[in-house]
Amino acid sequence: MPPATPPSEGWNSKPLGRVAAPLREQVGALLREAIADLRLVPGQRLVERELVDQLGVSRTTVREVLRELTAEGLVSVVPNRGAVVTAPSLEDARDLYDVRASLESLIVERFCARAARSQVLRLGAAVDGFAESVAERQDIRSVLVTKDRIYEVLVEGAGSAALRQIADGIQARVRMLRATSMSADGRADASVDELRAIAAAIEAKDAVAAASLYRDHIQAASVTALRNLKQSLSPDPPTTTTTPTTTTTPTTDVRRTR
Amino acid sequence: MPPATPPSEGWNSKPLGRVAAPLREQVGALLREAIADLRLVPGQRLVERELVDQLGVSRTTVREVLRELTAEGLVSVVPNRGAVVTAPSLEDARDLYDVRASLESLIVERFCARAARSQVLRLGAAVDGFAESVAERQDIRSVLVTKDRIYEVLVEGAGSAALRQIADGIQARVRMLRATSMSADGRADASVDELRAIAAAIEAKDAVAAASLYRDHIQAASVTALRNLKQSLSPDPPTTTTTPTTTTTPTTDVRRTR
DNA sequence: CTCGTATGATCGTCTGACAATCGGTTGGTG
């Protein structure tokens, strides 16, 4: 696996205005986001001191956030060595997808059982939005955003705080893998068809079918994601890590004005 | 729901020798355990200062542990008000059990597929041990310990770090509910039969049947647990909270000798 | 060339401090 020490700067860019919310939540959100879309690559070390400098918060805060992320499985800590962005092994990735399949198909069931009419409509709209962004061949990131929207609507309609919290955790961990999966040839188009079928099943109030289809959907995503992941793990020479350029840090300061 | 402020002391008793491990892990383990077996009751406030005094560690450490527990869903924080032991609503509990059913039946499948012969044997032994402790009408706590042993063997045999981490999280959250479920009349005996059947299915390498049986098993546990929980939530007069006696703090000092 | 040690980078933990905020208490007022 890649120790990946080089890209330790340049991932931080968003100004992020001073909100009146617990500072550590902002920091947490920032890091989660950065990990999700690979501005912080798996295996990269997260040195407390550097984070302190780059984020403009105290070590106390950084460390607390790091604990949260650790519990969420987004970062792993080597005792006395510090935190690194979790680099899921092939097996881990497989398990993650399996868990996600179980969990989210459960969410789909709940959605069928509890979602209001308006939410079903919103689901349809979300699927359309996804189909559109795929059809337009937009860049991967924005495609993923529309995909997230679908997930969002589903979780919303399932109407369960506990379920949401757990599913969000898994989702966060899978997100970094998704980027590779969705960019595979034809996968996005296939996704659209599958999601259309799922939406139809939900529309027809067929919870069992919907859940089953959803499971298959994730299974399919899993296959291509794992294929890509395997590919990007074995050959070391063709560097798969992104942004090795050591740009100067923008020094985004999250601290609110006092 | 019970604000439950009274029992803020007297839950800490274990001497817990000075191990050479990250302090916060010891503290974390201690608190998790205390929450699991209701020495810290749901709804109870966890005031930083008090924890500092009772555990003999600095606020830094306490706060970091609190963040971990929060991410694990064992405690909830009200901004500016502090942490309280999470008191799952009825819906939360139901969801938790559903998730657990999905997740652990997945673990059972994995166990069937990957467990070594020796692990299957260990599973049988664990089930026997559970049956025995139930037959002997031992107190609930030790019954739960043998039950945990079964879970432990299953997770072990499934051989997946990622799966384990996620399942452990759910398990921890359900643990506090389990105590009420297992103490219900006849539930323990029924459990034994169900687990025997599951073990048999696993022995026969019938992954599908085993997973399905396990799902049913948890479903059954869920039903009685929820029934009891509902009962203990609605009637406020018969105080269900444990140890309202404000005993003097034993002041267990976790700090290692320096 | 190998091995033990010096050195540096980081983490783990502690202490003390201070502002911000929430909840309840107190005291004034109609």
Place this chain on the structure above:
DNA sequence: CACCAACCGATTGTCAGACGATCATACGAG
């Protein structure tokens, strides 16, 4: 006597600085 407002205490959120422990690595001795 009821009600509202200002006040005060308890607690959290965040920061700064310090120091020992530990691991990795570079370096010099043998």
